[in-house]
Every structure is written in C-alpha cells, then in structure tokens.
Amino acid sequence: MAQTLQLDDLPDLARGAAVLGTGGGGDPYIGLRLVSAELERGRTITMLDPDEVDDDALVVASAFMGAPTVVIEKIPGGDEPVLALRRLEAHLGRAADAIIPMECGGLNSMVPLLVAARTGLPIVDGDGMGRALPELQMETFGVYGVSGSPIAICNERGHVAVIDTGPDNESMEWYARGVTVRMGGVSYIAEYPMTGAQVKETAIPRTMTLALQLGRVIRQAREQHRDPFQALVDCLADTLYGHGCTLMEGKVVDVERRSADGFVRGTARIAAYDGSRTVELTFQNEHLMARDGDQLLAIVPDLITVLDAESAAPITTESLRYGQRVRVFAISTPPIMRTPAALAVFGPRAFGLDEDWIPLEKLAAG
C-alpha cells in the first residue's frame, strides 16, 4: 500500500540500506542529509508497492555511479540526478511516472528519494540489485530482459551524455563508466526505462521497506540494550533473503585499496581479537568474497557486509580503517538473484573470481 516516508524513517532506511549495500552504494550520511533537507522543506515522498504500479507506467531507475571514494570528496548538490531524469525523459519523449532505486546502498537508496522529493514522483519499493553491485549490467532488470539504455549520465556542471546501446547492457556500462571517469569519477544516472509490468517481473520487491525494518531493528536493539546482530538475524528470517549470520568478529588489520577505471578495488583483512584467525575480504566497490585462508565463507551474490562490532553501524568499503572493531556479517541472496541467468551476470566469475557460487546457507552449515 502506498505510504508516505517520514523524516524519522530516513535514518533507519539509510542504515538498513547500507547494511544491504555490502560496503558499496555510497556513504549513507551524505544522502541522508540531502533527503532530510527536502522533507524539512515540506516536500513529501510517496512510496508505492510494486503491485500498485500501473502496468503501462514508465518507471526509471535512479542512482549515482562511480567510485564511492570520490563521492565523499565531491558531494552532490542535489540537482544532478533530477537533471539525468529530465534528460532521459526528453530523449524518450515521455515523462516518467515513477522512480525506482538501482540498488540498495547508503547513498544510492537516498539519491532516488531525492529525485522523488524534488519531482513529486512516487518511488517504487524495490530495486534492481537487492544489494549493491559495481556495474550497471548487474541488475535484475537487465538479467530478465529490460534494456539498460538509453541511459542519461550527468555531472554537477550540467554536462549530459545520453547513451544508447540497444539491448547490450554490458556495452552501456562500458561507455557510461568511461564518461563517469572523465566526469571526475562520479556521475548521476537515469537508466533502465521500463514499464510497470517489467518492474513487477524483474525488480527485487520491497527492499526499501526491508531496509527500513533492518535499520529500525538495529536502532531499537541499541536503545533496548539488546544484541543488534541477533535482531538482524531475526528480522531477515521472515524475508526473501532468509538467512543472516556473523562470519567473524575482530579488528581491521590491513586495508589495501586502489581507484582505477572508475572503481575502487582492494582487500581488507580482519583478525580475531585473540589472533586465532584472519578473514580476508575482496571488494570492487562492494564486498565480493570472504575467505579464511583456504576456506570460503561467503561469495557474491550473497551479501557480505561489515558492521561496527558494538553498534552494528554499517561501514562502507571506503570507510574501512585500521583498528576498527567490526563484525563481518553475511546475508543469503533472494531466489530471483540465484538463477543461472542471474549468476551469469553477477556470480563470482563475472568478477574474475575463480570460484563457483556456493550458497551461504550451505557454507554456514559447513
């Protein structure tokens, strides 16, 4: 049922989306401030359940694109993602009826809300990744037949590129990344123009309300001095995702991070407090794999997320620092992201990892 997002919802939503963001999708704080300012100014945001979207409505995915390390140095003004939408609409010759997030993530759950607040368009409760993933072809929209292009890409200087690669979403990503790199490493996009019927077939449904719930149970557990990690596990059990578990707790002892080709790639090592084991995380904007020596603990598209060991506050890959005390938490991926078609696009081998996907539940069961 359509609901109106409240100012008080936003911190919970941003927190929960950052949990699902698996280290990527941008810093939640920046996005939270931008959207809060809109609501404080009296603007409203209506969120539609996917089932409420008209089959012939035009829905457009909204996001920032680029290296999260750059976003925190080059904070958006707020007009950029609206400009991208407007230019895509002009290109299509049709106005959008609703916005949908591209992915879950701290900033990338907020960018579409910003567009919704500024344009008055409703936002669809769902997204195209069910987490964050680093490349634009890695969306369930595309996996299940929607063309990502035409895509509009813009920056804070009002420069716009509209790219059309027909049904070839990998080429769309390739050119869009090139433009984003030349825009200074971050851009704002409007992509995957689709019908309401396509949203119902291809989106991961109700991930915004899930993010809101996850963020809320973390906050409530903190307030009530309960274990926020247990609250997460309990909350996830009743969702499409199903399984959540702590992979390990310890201290960040090493972070290696490099920005190239528009991505931030690297590894982080987390050592148990007693030094008994070390887990290595591999990331490309988002965490892709967690290993304990030879032992695989979790792998993409299952979600690997790093949370503060006390507060369960999500920590993005660009914010990982030596000495942080963290829990590495994993969440099993929903069925729509486990099909052969989905795994071909965002399974481990799509990232050059020489591993097959093994479901988290199976790995966790030993």
Place this chain on the structure above:
Amino acid sequence: MAQTLQLDDLPDLARGAAVLGTGGGGDPYIGLRLVSAELERGRTITMLDPDEVDDDALVVASAFMGAPTVVIEKIPGGDEPVLALRRLEAHLGRAADAIIPMECGGLNSMVPLLVAARTGLPIVDGDGMGRALPELQMETFGVYGVSGSPIAICNERGHVAVIDTGPDNESMEWYARGVTVRMGGVSYIAEYPMTGAQVKETAIPRTMTLALQLGRVIRQAREQHRDPFQALVDCLADTLYGHGCTLMEGKVVDVERRSADGFVRGTARIAAYDGSRTVELTFQNEHLMARDGDQLLAIVPDLITVLDAESAAPITTESLRYGQRVRVFAISTPPIMRTPAALAVFGPRAFGLDEDWIPLEKLAAG
C-alpha cells in the same frame, strides 16, 4: 553556385583534401572508395557555396573521430556517419538541411560526402578547420561562437552517445574522446549543429573546391610532366591560404609513433639525401611543427604536409615509413585562423608546444 560532384572529381578532391589534411584526417583511399561506390550506384551529391545556404537552415558537421591508425584497420561500412546524423536530428527534434565537413583530410572530406550521397542532403563547400586538427574544440565554428554540442557519436555496432556540454566545447571533446576510445579508437560524429548564418560567419569557405583544385593541379602536372610542387605553389597563390613552399626534400629516417588516449602522437625525422640536414616533424594525428635543429621552419596552425617526392601524393602520419622519399611542404593559414581567438584554441600552446606562432611567410623569408 551549386554544383554536382562527379565521379571523376573524387580522386582529385581526396588528394587535395589530404594535402590540406597535414598528415591527418584519415587515409584518402578508404573514403574515396566509399563515396565512389555511392555515385556509381546512381546517387548524386550537390555542393552549395556557403553564400547559397539559407540563413535559417540547419547545418551539421560530419566526420570520423579517432586515431587514423585505427581507421585503416577498422574500415567504415558507411552507415555509421548517417546514424550519427539521424540521432542528432532526433535529439534536436529537427531535420538537417545540409552537411558541412568538420575538417579537410583524406577520409574526413569523404565522410560528409558519404552522408550527403546517402541522405540526399547538400554539402556546404567549406569546413571548420581549413586543414585537419586533432581535437573537436579546434574548429572555427567554436572559435567564433557556435556550440559543438549536442554531438552524436556512434560506431559500427549501432551504439550511440549524445553528449551535451552546453557552450563548453573542450568538455565536449573530452567526453567524446573517452567514448571514442571505448568504441575501439574510432567513431563517427555529427556535431556543431548551426544555422546557415553561422556557417557564413564561422566556416573556412570553399575548401572543398580548393581541395579539388589542388588535387587536380597535382594530377595535371604529373600528366604533363611538370613539377607538381610548383603547380601547388601557383594554385595556392590565388587562394585564402596564399603562400605554399617546400621546407625540405629527403628520406624518412626515423618514425616514432604511439597511440594513447585516442590520439596518435609522435615524431618523424627526414634527412636530406646528402645528409646535410635533418628536419624533425612533431605530430598529434596531424603535423604540428617542423624544425631543423634549433630553427623553426613551420608551426601550427600553418599547414605542414608530407608529400611523395616524385608524385606529390600526400602521405598521412600513419603511413610514414622508413626510407620514403618525401617533400615536406608548408602552407600558410588563412586570416580567419590567425586571429588571437583562433590561436588561443589551436595555436602552438594549445598543443603544449613551448612556442609562439610565427607566420610561415615570415619564417620562409628568414
């Protein structure tokens, strides 16, 4: 006066345009074959004098973009530049009334003719560089106030990007180059949409008929066993360009060439047959500077072109080979390309050369 280009005109036009192309603008042979095939198929090309273009006509510049070394490995099918035009028209919501070449050059005088032949649109006798130059902001259209964008860029796979940077033509070049690199190093563009009135104010006029004349006098001199270089000098004397001269004759003894960032940069050294002197040419797609040790012989925007020592056939920078016997020929640039505004955009310092422009006539006079 409007004229219809004849099949027999094309080899002369391609040859003369490649002389003005200063080593760039693409291999003339490929373009010649493509356009000849159109005329053999019964299509016609009407060429308009700039004065004949209606002031409110929509005129679009047409070209290939990228490294000439790539074009000879990735020969165009012919649909690419038409697709770029059609997508720009769709973006503008208005059909073009005429085409204008972006630059003079072997292939880049032919690409707009191909578009003219395939679409039936007339081609304007003029261009935006009066020679070839490596970057899109280096057009007199832009120097005198026309926005280069929106620009449509496409490749042989039907991938299209439409880029809009408002009046910022340098940024247009920056993004368009990035897309071109990701398209494999060569693309086809439609850019600088402008009115007929703007064409009259900003284009270098009648460079196609000049190219036709230059190519013709070379051929006729060969046929009549006269000196083709003297024929060039005589022909240029009565034009906007005015001054042409041989800088030196000798053998190519060294070529250093590297493809990076979408350009071919390098140097070529030409030694006199008796070894008495060596001239070094610096190029970025096109020849930029000719030096004999400390002595400057010619520098951009004056035209430096390498011609076969016997036949005066133009040799593009990507075709320079050890052992070729060549003349290095220079042509003074027209007045519209010598203003402070023009020199700021395509004078020596725009290429990172630590030199001021000294007119060829002055250098040649010693």
